[in-house]
Amino acid sequence: MIKFTVNGEAHSVEGDGTLPLLWYLRDVATLTGTKYGCGAGLCGACTVHLDGEAVRSCVTSVAAAEGKAVTTIEGLAENADHPVQKAWAKHQVPQCGYCQPGQIMQAAALLAKNPSPDTDAIDEAMAGNICRCGTYPRIKAALLDLAEPAS
Amino acid sequence: MTDYFDLSRRRFLRTTAVAGAAVFAVPLLGRRAVPGAVASEAAAADSEARLFVALQPDGTVEITCHRSEMGQHARTAVAQIVADELEADWDRITIAQALGDKRYGDQNTDGSRSIRFNLERLRLVGATVRRMLRDAAAERWGVEPGSCRAEQHRVYHDASGRSLDYGELVEAVAGREPPTDVTPKDRKDWRYIGKGKAIVDMDDIVSGKATFAADVRLPGTLVAMIARPPVVLADVASVDDSAAREVSGVVDVIRMPALTENPVMFKPLGGVAVLAEHTWAAQLGRDKLKINWSESPNAGYDSASFRGRLEAACREPGDVHRSKGDVEGALAEAGDERRHAAEYYVPHLAQAPMEPPSATARFENGVMEVWAATQNPQADQSLIAGLLDLPPEKIKVHVTLLGGAFGRKSKPDFSAEAAWLAHKSGRPVRVQWQREDDIRHGFFHTVSAQRLEAALDGDGRLAALRHRSTFPTINATFEAGAEVPGFETDLGLSDAPLAIPHIQAETGRAPAQVRTGWMRSVANIYHVFALQSFLAEMAHKAGRDHRDFLLEAIGPDRVIDFKAEGSKFDNYGADFDEYPFDTGRLKHVLRRATGMAGWGRELPARSGLGLAVHRSFLTYVATVVEVAVAEDGSLRIPGTWVAVDAGTVVNRDSVRNQMEGASVFSLSYALHSAITVKDGAVEQGNFDDYPVARMPEAPAAISVEVVDSDAPPAGVGEPGTPPFAPALCNAIFAATGKRIRELPIGDQLRA
Numbered sequence A: 001m002i003k004f005t006v007n008g009e010a011h012s013v014e015g016d017g018t019l020p021l022l023w024y025l026r027d028v029a030t031l032t033g034t035k036y037g038c039g040a041g042l043c044g045a046c047t048v049h050l051d052g053e054a055v056r057s058c059v060t061s062v063a064a065a066e067g068k069a070v071t072t073i074e075g076l077a078e079n080a081d082h083p084v085q086k087a088w089a090k091h092q093v094p095q096c097g098y099c100q101p102g103q104i105m106q107a108a109a110l111l112a113k114n115p116s117p118d119t120d121a122i123d124e125a126m127a128g129n130i131c132r133c134g135t136y137p138r139i140k141a142a143l144l145d146l147a148e149p150a151s
Numbered sequence B: 001m002t003d004y005f006d007l008s009r010r011r012f013l014r015t016t017a018v019a020g021a022a023v024f025a026v027p028l029l030g031r032r033a034v035p036g037a038v039a040s041e042a043a044a045a046d047s048e049a050r051l052f053v054a055l056q057p058d059g060t061v062e063i064t065c066h067r068s069e070m071g072q073h074a075r076t077a078v079a080q081i082v083a084d085e086l087e088a089d090w091d092r093i094t095i096a097q098a099l100g101d102k103r104y105g106d107q108n109t110d111g112s113r114s115i116r117f118n119l120e121r122l123r124l125v126g127a128t129v130r131r132m133l134r135d136a137a138a139e140r141w142g143v144e145p146g147s148c149r150a151e152q153h154r155v156y157h158d159a160s161g162r163s164l165d166y167g168e169l170v171e172a173v174a175g176r177e178p179p180t181d182v183t184p185k186d187r188k189d190w191r192y193i194g195k196g197k198a199i200v201d202m203d204d205i206v207s208g209k210a211t212f213a214a215d216v217r218l219p220g221t222l223v224a225m226i227a228r229p230p231v232v233l234a235d236v237a238s239v240d241d242s243a244a245r246e247v248s249g250v251v252d253v254i255r256m257p258a259l260t261e262n263p264v265m266f267k268p269l270g271g272v273a274v275l276a277e278h279t280w281a282a283q284l285g286r287d288k289l290k291i292n293w294s295e296s297p298n299a300g301y302d303s304a305s306f307r308g309r310l311e312a313a314c315r316e317p318g319d320v321h322r323s324k325g326d327v328e329g330a331l332a333e334a335g336d337e338r339r340h341a342a343e344y345y346v347p348h349l350a351q352a353p354m355e356p357p358s359a360t361a362r363f364e365n366g367v368m369e370v371w372a373a374t375q376n377p378q379a380d381q382s383l384i385a386g387l388l389d390l391p392p393e394k395i396k397v398h399v400t401l402l403g404g405a406f407g408r409k410s411k412p413d414f415s416a417e418a419a420w421l422a423h424k425s426g427r428p429v430r431v432q433w434q435r436e437d438d439i440r441h442g443f444f445h446t447v448s449a450q451r452l453e454a455a456l457d458g459d460g461r462l463a464a465l466r467h468r469s470t471f472p473t474i475n476a477t478f479e480a481g482a483e484v485p486g487f488e489t490d491l492g493l494s495d496a497p498l499a500i501p502h503i504q505a506e507t508g509r510a511p512a513q514v515r516t517g518w519m520r521s522v523a524n525i526y527h528v529f530a531l532q533s534f535l536a537e538m539a540h541k542a543g544r545d546h547r548d549f550l551l552e553a554i555g556p557d558r559v560i561d562f563k564a565e566g567s568k569f570d571n572y573g574a575d576f577d578e579y580p581f582d583t584g585r586l587k588h589v590l591r592r593a594t595g596m597a598g599w600g601r602e603l604p605a606r607s608g609l610g611l612a613v614h615r616s617f618l619t620y621v622a623t624v625v626e627v628a629v630a631e632d633g634s635l636r637i638p639g640t641w642v643a644v645d646a647g648t649v650v651n652r653d654s655v656r657n658q659m660e661g662a663s664v665f666s667l668s669y670a671l672h673s674a675i676t677v678k679d680g681a682v683e684q685g686n687f688d689d690y691p692v693a694r695m696p697e698a699p700a701a702i703s704v705e706v707v708d709s710d711a712p713p714a715g716v717g718e719p720g721t722p723p724f725a726p727a728l729c730n731a732i733f734a735a736t737g738k739r740i741r742e743l744p745i746g747d748q749l750r751a
């Protein structure tokens, strides 16, 4: 029995520990905010936090989540009012929106570590997240807007 | 004939009370008004067809969007139009998504036409409901309707200081006969139209609640993954599914009906489906299938050697689509000094929307219900009706949000797969395409070779141009063996806006050996890449500034009469009087974009500015790209400037967003993307071997100017795409002297 929490709630998985966390979240826990884009760690659509670290849930097995805290887009902030979510609305970032849960989770993890990222830091942190609609300039603008002035 | 709803025939509203709400139903009226085809009774009688507007008992205005939302913000734009004319409070509207139903008229969300086809019609719907609310209030007060006014969800009688909320008028308005003499607002009174309204789906998107196709959850659903033939038209010769059936969670393995004949249409490819309790089991099971595939007539297709055939065709005279003056004579006479020729090549491409195709289907009580990420639910309906021999009215297609589409999702083979499997298995089925399925089994952007040849006159001006293009045509998808292109010639080939004495456009012939389909801006992708690059080559040959040379070649401000120019250009199906090709507007966007970019300014070594301009989908777009190419050949794009004239726009910020996104989309195929085919099978599979642009490569900023215009609305989703790639390649030439004639750029700049 593999045990972990998802957005603060206890979850347990019987059986196959190789099941990717992505499919556990989407198909078993029916938390469908986490998206499938490539299944191979190439696009970032499936990004969630594992003990605060951004990980690709499509290449993270449930066994790897044992004893850890998983946070998905649904659990990022109580009323979807995380600063990143608010900045996304302010900058009208989303086009189709499909990649955005992954982008937001990635961005939130970046800011948690580095509250004042510059352009290069943003490029580096976000390079793994594809947006086929091409919202990169707006994601960047939103993140620069959020970046605290370096002290 | 007009592209707009015919105002003289607008007995179009019926009201009916449904569960306490007043429903305003729009009858069967397509893009072009059909004489006598007013089916309002039927529409009103069908309480499920919530056509366009319903007023709920609490006063909430429910606006039905009959176009698919795929990131272009159609749902927001439709709401802006109706709510504006209705004088609805933006916070008291909700958006319903229409089922596929021919009573909405055209629902094919493709070709950048949502606003063009619907602005006037939706304005009229909103304005008519506003008028009815006003009249109902006036009647209750016993005053002249003309002395009342509607504003922000209330009707006012200023003289007596009385007012009523829309919610208090629901019953009164439900039984009223709709007026037939409604005039929509004056555009200066628009409150929402033309503004950058925040999108209606924002909260759902950023909270992860937005429902895309694969997010639909029905009880008892099985997930299907399908092993499709690697070569189009191959069938399953034999299958060993024993290992697949042993995978825990796998419920069934079902052979799909084969597709073995052209034309492929939108039909499913066939193959073997693994149905499982969840996606992962379906994928594991599918990977364990052992299938032998039969031979296909397409098995000999090799895109590398096919290139030679395309290029050879471009060196011979082809089918003529435009001919003016004497191109051959002018080219022959010019001599090497003043003549230049170049060949261009663009590979097959895949749309690769972020959300791979997915659909859920459920068959119950003779009714097939489908939830799909489809651009054209009516196409799903008719495809499924044919496949399962069901009447179309027994097929209900719900349109989810689309996680990008770019043309892929106007071909609903994936919906038909889900419907067929649900019908066969008796369980609800969700078909999930893996990314690899999407890359390998798509409807690909075609492969093309082009040869351009031009001559300068004695004063260094462009005098003659011959543009030859050869590519397998999309027509072959619908007509077996078709090799002569159709509408593609209108997309950047027969519409070159040049005031030169000799011009000719031709195409060669080539067979399609993979499924071929539309991709954002379609043939403009390759035609505009070649033409706008080649015109820069000619400017260079003439020793002139590219912008000056181009402005001169476009010539005086005028409306181009393509017929007189020997061109068959069809203007995207639009009336030339309503949507003239205006070179003044074209030159204006070019001047604006180059102005914003500071064209001509000093740049560091190995940096350059490049430009391109094009009118597509009736919209004028000019793009300027600044590039910096490092010694190792890697490049950065510090800035991009776009000027767009799309006529009347509904959501200014969405227009900007589309220009930004289209630029990045173009960047992907300019830098990286290529689909290659060997032995009939696609060689790529995922974002590792089919790379698309990522943030560090994208322009750090894209500045967009939306030109103010009262002209009729034109397209927005696609026209930003074509100019970016040639502008980038022209910038690379300015920076390095290296001319890119083949996409993707790949490692062509590496030493």
Ligand code: FES
Residues within 6 Å of the ligand: A035, A036, A037, A038, A039, A040, A041, A042, A043, A044, A045, A046, A047, A056, A057, A058, A059
């Ligand atoms: S779906 Fe996990 S990285 Fe693409």
Ligand code: FES
Residues within 6 Å of the ligand: A094, A095, A096, A097, A098, A099, A100, A130, A131, A132, A133, A134, A135, B071, B354, B403, B404
């Ligand atoms: S917003 Fe569509 S993929 Fe990013």
